[in-house]
Amino acid sequence: MNTLDAYVPAPDRYESMPYRRVGNSGLKLPAISLGLWHNFGDDKPLETQRAILRRAFDRGVTHFDLANNYGPPFGSAETNFGRLFAEDFKRYRDELIISSKAGWDMWPGPYGFGGSRKYLMASLDQSLERMGLDYVDIFYHHRPDPETPLEETMYALRDIVASGKALYVGISSYGPELTAEAARFMAEEGCPLLIHQPSYSIVNRWVEEPGEDGESLLTSAADNGLGVIAFSPLAQGLLTNRYLQGVPEDSRAAAQKSLSGDMLSAENIEMVSRLNDIAQERGQSLAQMALAWVLREQGDYGAETVASALIGASSVAQLDENLDTLGNLEFTKAELKAIDDVARDAGINIWADATASRVHGE
Numbered sequence: 177m178n179t180l181d182a183y184v185p186a187p188d189r190y191e192s193m194p195y196r197r198v199g200n201s202g203l204k205l206p207a208i209s210l211g212l213w214h215n216f217g218d219d220k221p222l223e224t225q226r227a228i229l230r231r232a233f234d235r236g237v238t239h240f241d242l243a244n245n246y247g248p249p250f251g252s253a254e255t256n257f258g259r260l261f262a263e264d265f266k267r268y269r270d271e272l273i274i275s276s277k278a279g280w281d282m283w284p285g286p287y288g289f290g291g292s293r294k295y296l297m298a299s300l301d302q303s304l305e306r307m308g309l310d311y312v313d314i315f316y317h318h319r320p321d322p323e324t325p326l327e328e329t330m331y332a333l334r335d336i337v338a339s340g341k342a343l344y345v346g347i348s349s350y351g352p353e354l355t356a357e358a359a360r361f362m363a364e365e366g367c368p369l370l371i372h373q374p375s376y377s378i379v380n381r382w383v384e385e386p387g388e389d390g391e392s393l394l395t396s397a398a399d400n401g402l403g404v405i406a407f408s409p410l411a412q413g414l415l416t417n418r419y420l421q422g423v424p425e426d427s428r429a430a431a432q433k434s435l436s437g438d439m440l441s442a443e444n445i446e447m448v449s450r451l452n453d454i455a456q457e458r459g460q461s462l463a464q465m466a467l468a469w470v471l472r473e474q475g476d477y478g479a480e481t482v483a484s485a486l487i488g489a490s491s492v493a494q495l496d497e498n499l500d501t502l503g504n505l506e507f508t509k510a511e512l513k514a515i516d517d518v519a520r521d522a523g524i525n526i527w528a529d530a531t532a533s534r535v536h537g538e
């Protein structure tokens with residue numbers, strides 16, 4: 177059979193995935209969403225990419241997250257996704273939430289980085305063309321830019337919504353004060369920010385720490401009506417069994433891109449091994465416990481504190497294991513304490529400088 181006409185999504189795809197409301201909006205996201213940062217560039221076989229995307233949708237993952245520069249090379253994840261979208265998913269466009277972003281490096285010169293209107297508008301047009309879409313569901317400013325007035329970035333996001341090229345807008349890696357400021361600004365403009373996308377995992381808890389004004393990012397986002405989608409909840413693979421017996425050749429760490437050798441220090445691996453023991457006592461793999469932990473009930477907003485865990489996967493088997501997390505999202509107090517007793521910051525927040533680059537909007 178020709179693979180191009182072969183895809184019929186699983187009829188029971190909406191039966192097991194929980195969908196969680198995003199902040200004060202009417203939008204719901206799957207508890208686990210799939211990101212295309214790694215594993216969807218030109219360095220990976222298109223058929224593996226297709227298999228992962230199909231399996232995700234078959235299991236209720238309605239949200240695929242991209243950015244202008246995902247690859248390698250930059251742009252290729254959107255181009256590859258565009259091809260697979262056209263072949264497999266076009267008929268299901270209204271069942272999908274597709275996001276893209278601009279903010280980090282994309283093209284040479286002063287207009288291919290940052291938060292200017294010039295960059296954001298041009299980049300979104302390019303992303304839509306690569307993906308073959310009329311609009312994205314969510315468009316993000318990918319990181320704070322200390323050189324662009326906050327108003328300029330926010331007006332650009334507002335105008336992007338008004339143009340119909342994005343249904344909702346969000347921000348990523350903004351600290352708690354800047355998030356509150358941006359949210360207030362956009363609320364006054366009648367175009368509320370939908371969502372914040374920060375890094376968050378058992379070994380990278382910056383979003384729980386109080387900022388300058390005493391509020392954490394999680395509280396600031398929720399109090400201002402934004403939902404949170406947590407990226408790299410597996411700490412890029414550290415919080416799985418991937419590195420317990422060394423560095424596999426086909427792993428992200430072996431590729432020496434975003435997951436560096438220091439992140440696999442003996443101390444970190446020892447910690448991961450102890451977390452693995454706790455996971456096994458719960459009857460879960462470490463990856464599953466790490467995802468359940470990000471999605472756990474906490475603070476004033478309970479299970480809505482984090483709307484979705486945004487994972488990556490290099491195979492269908494990894495994706496399946498991760499989605500099986502949803503069978504147990506509950507923790508006892510003793511389990512949470514055992515995790516806290518073992519866990520420390522693993523030094524893996526490579527986005528911290530971008531967050532620190534700007535605390536207030538002035």
Ligand SMILES: NC(=O)c1ccc[n+]([C@@H]2O[C@H](COP(=O)([O-])OP(=O)(O)OC[C@H]3O[C@@H](n4cnc5c(N)ncnc54)[C@H](OP(=O)(O)O)[C@@H]3O)[C@@H](O)[C@H]2O)c1
Nearest residue numbers: 211212213407408409410411412413416427428487488490
């Ligand atoms: N806004 C931002 O600035 C930003 C930054 C980073 C990421 N993101 C978003 O977040 C998404 C997820 O990021 P991420 O890929 O770093 O997330 P992650 O889920 O923490 O890490 C994914 C990696 O972990 C490994 N893995 C996943 N499941 C596994 C399993 N069950 N067993 C063993 N290993 C497993 C795989 O590594 P191998 O490839 O080695 O198999 C996989 O590529 C991105 O695609 C992107 O959409 C956003």
